[in-house]
Amino acid sequence: MTTQTVSRRLAPLRRWNSGGILPILAVLVVLLVLVAARQPDFLSPPSLMSFLGRSAPIILLAAGQYFVIVSGEFDLSVGSLVTAQVVVAARLIDSDPSRTWPVVLVLLAGGALVGLVNGLITTRLRVPSFVTTLGMFLILVGAVYLWSDGAPKGGLTDQFRQLGRRAVEDVPVFGRLPYALLVLLVLAVAAVLLMRSDFGRTLVAVGDNPRTAQLSGVRVWRTRTIAFVLSGLAAAVAAILIGGYGGVSFQAGAGLEFGAITAVVLGGVALGGGRGSVVGAMLGALTLELLFALMNFYGVSGALRPSVQGAIILLAVAVSARRFSSR
Amino acid sequence: MPDGHPGALLALRGISKSFLGVGVLHEVDLDVAAGEVHAVVGENGAGKSTLMKIVSGGYAPDAGTITLAGQPQVFGSPRDAQRAGVGIIHQEFNLLPERTVAENVYLGHEPVRRGLVDRRQMLASTRRLLDSIGETALPADAPVGRLSVAQQQVVEIVKTLALDARLIIMDEPTAALADHEVALLYRLVRRLQEQGIGILYVSHRLTEVFDLSSRITVLKDGRRVTTVPTADTTADELVRHMVGRELSHYYPPRATPQDIGEVRLTVRAGANRKLRDIDLTLRAGEVLGVGGLQGSGRSALARALFGVAPFTAGEVVVDGTPTRLRSPRTAMRAGVAYVSEDRKGEGIVARQSVLDNALLASRAVFALRSGRTARTVRVRELLAAVEVRSAGDQQEIRYLSGGNQQKVVLARWLAVNPRILLFDEPTRGIDVGAKSAIHDLVRRLARDGAAVLMISSDLPELLGMSDRMIVMRDGRIAGELPAGATEEDVVALAVGTVRETAA
Structure with missing residues (x-):
């Protein structure tokens, strides 16, 4: 395996670079080479920028999922949260442009609230997050069906859609810069800065060893709850972009939670917490999207996507388990 | 036969x-x-x-x-x-x-x-x-x-x-x-x-x-x-x-009467599920040794004082103020620090860097006290002062020896200027050289005015380091011993062959 040989050769480097993004970068480069061989047009700036814009939601979800996973928990609720947000947005806006921005705020608040509930149930009631967020997943699915009587109602406005669809046109060199990409860049920088802050370092420490963290004065429950809130917020932003790009349906967020988890693991983040960087997680998402694009170019059926995702997550976890146990 | x-x-x-x-x-x-x-x-x-x-x-x-x-x-x-x-x-x-x-x-x-x-x-x-x-x-x-x-x-x-x-x-x-x-x-x-x-x-x-x-x-x-x-x-x-083996190890000199200052911590009739009738005073400048067998309540005492498993009855006074030590955070704010006996499980964050480990407590509790850069500089100085040997402070702590890991844990606590330090088996599983270094450090902290409580199963260490000792048995303080007591005295109290002396 490429990842493995690369990671072994770079082992001494990784010791000082706990982010460990070199393996995923290597995979990404290999995939880019394969894409270039098959479909050179894809790498032209305008097409590449569109690709990045389309990938922005899953990359943001991966960043959100990263906060939760690195703190030692899971968030399975983000997929259905995205669906719920898109459906709710359509019904609340109901094609009335004046409601666009208030509803965006409502979505962000709603995402944060769902994260807060996930976090508090997990940390204060000691329900394993796997169960908490699976429960939340089902509750959201059911609630959205109930609230919309089985079919999405209302509609989104052009203002709402422009974030997911439009771009800054005629930019030199790049051609066009999708708004989604700009949103992604701003939030990615914010995520990196957050992970360098006291909160970020403490978050990883909590995932690594919650006992030690607690005995050093960390409020473990609070730290983890904030991670869930960040994941909920990421889902809200992803929902805004997906709603704009894809439109309103009960399938809007289907399977995204699993995609985000796969991306995070692919990016070298250890399940169980304590290791890996947010940049790795985001690159993992990008790699996953690129892999799907590549499958498309080679004429592999899109129906295989879930199987590929499943295989990747198993492989990535197995490789990382070997890495940790061999030390 | x-x-x-x-x-x-x-x-x-x-x-x-x-x-x-x-x-x-x-x-x-x-x-x-x-x-x-x-x-x-x-x-x-x-x-x-x-x-x-x-x-x-x-x-x-x-x-x-x-x-x-x-x-x-x-x-x-x-x-x-x-x-x-x-x-x-x-x-x-x-x-x-x-x-x-x-x-x-x-x-x-x-x-x-x-x-x-x-x-x-x-x-x-x-x-x-x-x-x-x-x-x-x-x-x-x-x-x-x-x-x-x-x-x-x-x-x-x-x-x-x-x-x-x-x-x-x-x-x-x-x-x-x-x-x-x-x-x-x-x-x-x-x-x-x-x-x-x-x-x-x-x-x-x-x-x-x-x-x-x-x-x-x-x-x-x-x-x-x-x-x-x-x-x-x-x-x-x-x-x-x-017992009975020769003291072959050098210990730093004990506190002189002038070194011992005001009362830092008093416990009256402290009790919880594992402890009963705990009466205790800790003074600035002294090292109070705690002996006893495993399960006698030694660790429970330190954990009660650090708010991990708090006292459910009795009274605790820190620096003259009645204080409820109900969580590690409140204990830290009251100036208490605790080095657990379980270094791997409760002392280090294994996959994080030396620096992140040393900053853990400062970031968690006193984050707003000083600027980030000043804080990092100070922690780097502390790491150097306790003589941590590592390949740079970005190295993951799990690659360090037990002694060096313990020094990093010490640096973490020194960074928050504790006035009361609780050490539970601070030198367990540590090589002889690092042991001496930690003994010197503990003594230096006491001389600088900290009150130190040190639990040890290593009798020569307990006798060599303590200015005064208490011995635990069955969740109580079985007796108190002055510096200069013998291993026999400690063991006799620990296993209960003599009736309890007035503490």
Whole structure:
């Protein structure tokens, strides 16, 4: 395996670079080479920028999922949260442009609230997050069906859609810069800065060893709850972009939670917490999207996507388990 | 006689065992005759548990032989030992609370008739076994979870009898029992003796050892010091055998009276689930040593003071202010720091860098006190001051030696300027050089005005470092000793051969 040989050769480097993004970068480069061989047009700036814009939601979800996973928990609720947000947005806006921005705020608040509930149930009631967020997943699915009587109602406005669809046109060199990409860049920088802050370092420490963290004065429950809130917020932003790009349906967020988890693991983040960087997680998402694009170019059926995702997550976890146990 | 007994039930010869190159047992010989209660005593870490694990098949010895009723034995697993007739009663019971006594007794080897469990026979056999040891009142069909601790212990013993045990090992069997239940255990042990079963009795409590055993073997540092007939020895003599080694290590000079300042911490009538009647004062400038056996409440005391498992009764005063230490955070804000005995599980964050480990407490509690850059600079200075050896402060802490990891943990606490430091086994598993460095550091902190409480199982260390000592037993402070006390004094208080002195 490429990842493995690369990671072994770079082992001494990784010791000082706990982010460990070199393996995923290597995979990404290999995939880019394969894409270039098959479909050179894809790498032209305008097409590449569109690709990045389309990938922005899953990359943001991966960043959100990263906060939760690195703190030692899971968030399975983000997929259905995205669906719920898109459906709710359509019904609340109901094609009335004046409601666009208030509803965006409502979505962000709603995402944060769902994260807060996930976090508090997990940390204060000691329900394993796997169960908490699976429960939340089902509750959201059911609630959205109930609230919309089985079919999405209302509609989104052009203002709402422009974030997911439009771009800054005629930019030199790049051609066009999708708004989604700009949103992604701003939030990615914010995520990196957050992970360098006291909160970020403490978050990883909590995932690594919650006992030690607690005995050093960390409020473990609070730290983890904030991670869930960040994941909920990421889902809200992803929902805004997906709603704009894809439109309103009960399938809007289907399977995204699993995609985000796969991306995070692919990016070298250890399940169980304590290791890996947010940049790795985001690159993992990008790699996953690129892999799907590549499958498309080679004429592999899109129906295989879930199987590929499943295989990747198993492989990535197995490789990382070997890495940790061999030390 | 230790080496005689041709008809011994169990004969151990030259048993040695080491873990990762550290010798734990060195050529231990031991005999148990049929119907004999043979007691094994020794300090924490003397090798008792390892020896018992070897006899019961948990570990294979590196050298030496085990002979049971004249047959040489090689135990590959606890199952092999069971089959040969060795039963063990652990301190922690292995029972399924939802199942009945009979089901527990025959768990894994149920009598079978036509492919199904024969419940009637199972109940009848359990009844017979219970009757044979005089436990006629214990119902064989009651769920184990409803029984008292003493009755559960009976079930454990009957479990070994159902496997035809000829030798039963009892590891601290009274640790979980209430005082009135101990008499019941005594009666039970006598019944087993009458049936010709040999008993290896491991206990810290010398009273029991004298009440029950016919011979006593003393282990120290993995060696058999002596085996004596119980009738020919005294508690004082045993304690002398258990300790007594020369002080070969240099310790920094103790505090002089001028060094000792005002009272930093007072506990009055402190109590919680594991502690009772704790009265304690800690003064600036002094190192208060805490001795006692494992499970005596030493760690519980430190954890109560750090708010991990707080006192539920009594009063704590820190620097003149009544304070409730109800979480590590509140304790830290009151100026308390705690270095856990479990460095890996509670001290370090293994996969994070040296620097992140050292900054953990400052970031969590005092994040707003100083600028980030100033803080990092200061922590780097502290890491240098405690002489951490690492390949840079970005190296993951798990690659450091135990001693260096402990220094990083110390730096973490020094960064928040604690005035009261609680150390639980600060030098356990640390090489000699780092040990001295940590001793010097602890002393320097005291000299700079901190109040230090230091728990140690290492008696020379405890005696060498402490300005004053308290010894814990059964969740209480059994007594206080001045600097210059001997190992015998500490052990005598810890095992309870002398009545408590006024603290």
